[in-house]
Amino acid sequence: MQRIIKSNNPIADLATIISEIRHDRLFVLTDEHTARLCLPLIESLPVIQEAGQIVIPPNDTGKTLENLARIWSHLTRNGATRHSLLINLGGGMITDIGGFAAATFKRGISYVNIPTTLLGAVDAAVGGKTGINFEGFKNEIGAFYPAACVLISSRFFHTLGRGDILSGYSEMLKHALISSTEEWKNLLTFDAGDINYDWLTETVFHSVSIKEEIVEKDPFERNLRKALNLGHTVGHAFESFALESGRPVLHGYAVAWGLISELYLSHRLCGFPKEELLQAIHFIHRNYGAFEIGCDDYEKLYDFMRHDKKNETASSVNFTLLSDIGKIEINQVVDKELIFQSLDFYRDSVGL
Ligand SMILES: NC(=O)c1ccc[n+]([C@@H]2O[C@H](COP(=O)([O-])OP(=O)(O)OC[C@H]3O[C@@H](n4cnc5c(N)ncnc54)[C@H](O)[C@@H]3O)[C@@H](O)[C@H]2O)c1
Numbered sequence: 001m002q003r004i005i006k007s008n009n010p011i012a013d014l015a016t017i018i019s020e021i022r023h024d025r026l027f028v029l030t031d032e033h034t035a036r037l038c039l040p041l042i043e044s045l046p047v048i049q050e051a052g053q054i055v056i057p058p059n060d061t062g063k064t065l066e067n068l069a070r071i072w073s074h075l076t077r078n079g080a081t082r083h084s085l086l087i088n089l090g091g092g093m094i095t096d097i098g099g100f101a102a103a104t105f106k107r108g109i110s111y112v113n114i115p116t117t118l119l120g121a122v123d124a125a126v127g128g129k130t131g132i133n134f135e136g137f138k139n140e141i142g143a144f145y146p147a148a149c150v151l152i153s154s155r156f157f158h159t160l161g162r163g164d165i166l167s168g169y170s171e172m173l174k175h176a177l178i179s180s181t182e183e184w185k186n187l188l189t190f191d192a193g194d195i196n197y198d199w200l201t202e203t204v205f206h207s208v209s210i211k212e213e214i215v216e217k218d219p220f221e222r223n224l225r226k227a228l229n230l231g232h233t234v235g236h237a238f239e240s241f242a243l244e245s246g247r248p249v250l251h252g253y254a255v256a257w258g259l260i261s262e263l264y265l266s267h268r269l270c271g272f273p274k275e276e277l278l279q280a281i282h283f284i285h286r287n288y289g290a291f292e293i294g295c296d297d298y299e300k301l302y303d304f305m306r307h308d309k310k311n312e313t314a315s316s317v318n319f320t321l322l323s324d325i326g327k328i329e330i331n332q333v334v335d336k337e338l339i340f341q342s343l344d345f346y347r348d349s350v351g352l
């Protein structure tokens with residue numbers, strides 16, 4: 001089981017974690033934003049001041065082979081051994097690429113994730129999925145390689161913009177949808193224009209527990225873990241398509257829009273209730289706006305979906321759907337015509 005510390009005192013907890021993991025050299029990976037905004041929050045620790053610093057360009061466009069090679073090069077040129085420890089301080093981009101660098105450097109070194117975005121805290125830093133984007137496909141290359149420890153603290157959230165808060169929030173919506181009506185109703189009360197950080201901290205800690213419980217039962221995504229991919233078959237297709245067309249979108253936004261299509265499929269194929277479908281559309285449209293697609297784009301989006309990792313064959317598309325909130329239906333193969341109808345439904349729902 002992965003060690004996850006939900007912390008109200010990240011400096012003290014980090015000092016303990018570092019002292020408990022045996023290592024020779026320590027390296028800290030950040031992106032240009034987290035180097036400036038988040039590193040100062042832990043820099044009072046002498047071990048962090050003395051650590052090797054690796055800084056890469058920010059955002060998902062940086063989750064690339066080139067930046068992975070930069071991390072490997074830094075480790076190699078600065079005397080890292082199999083007993084070195086890497087600290088990933090950043091959002092999901094940093095914990096994904098840093099985790100994969102750790103998985104592959106000298107066939108695996110230990111690492112600690114300190115998520116600094118809402119999305120990282122509630123989802124990306126936890127569960128051991130690491131990797132990079134490749135040939136335009138999301139997380140095409142990667143490994144299951146869990147962090148030795150994940151230190152979650154909401155202290156980092158105060159410098160996040162509205163977009164990054166909402167991006168993380170959509171993964172929390174996903175966790176609520178796969179868990180319980182009570183959780184779902186609680187999440188619908190959120191007002192992104194007037195954030196209650198105490199409420200958010202509690203809700204994040206609870207939301208990440210939903211993921212923890214699932215990962216513990218199925219760490220390698222053979223069955224139940226596919227639930228955590230709700231919204232992602234369409235969401236990743238939107239995200240890859242957006243990147244390819246030179247108008248990148250935040251991961252969580254793509255997931256939110258993907259949820260509209262996939263809850264529609266859930267309604268059509270598994271009887272997901274209409275009322276909850278409408279609640280989801282209302283919340284998502286109001287907070288996330290719309291990603292513009294036309295029907296001419298459907299074939300391209302379908303092509304992206306054919307690369308989804310849940311697919312059993314190269315010609316079928318496998319979805320995780322719901323028959324109700326908390327009632328998960330994995331391995332739902334959906335035909336192309338119905339997928340196109342779900343994209344029509346998405347466009348109608350967001351007013352395109
Ligand atoms: N491994 C998993 O299980 C998993 C789960 C969900 C998402 N992901 C991946 O995570 C990535 C998205 O993560 P993300 O949304 O955290 O993106 P990100 O890491 O790109 O961070 C978003 C932006 O916020 C900046 N930032 C980070 N912390 C900040 C802070 N405290 N204050 C101000 N700015 C800050 C970053 O520099 C970046 O510009 C995607 O690549 C997605 O595929 C992985």
Ligand SMILES: O=C(O)C(=O)C[C@@H](O)[C@H](O)[C@H](O)COP(=O)(O)O
Nearest residue numbers: 123127129138139225228229232309
């Ligand atoms: O942890 C998981 O399992 C997830 O699916 C969480 C997702 O939110 C996340 O975006 C993940 O990286 C998607 O993985 P992929 O296997 O579809 O690339």
Ligand SMILES: [Zn+2]
Nearest residue numbers: 171232251255
């Ligand atoms: Zn995701």
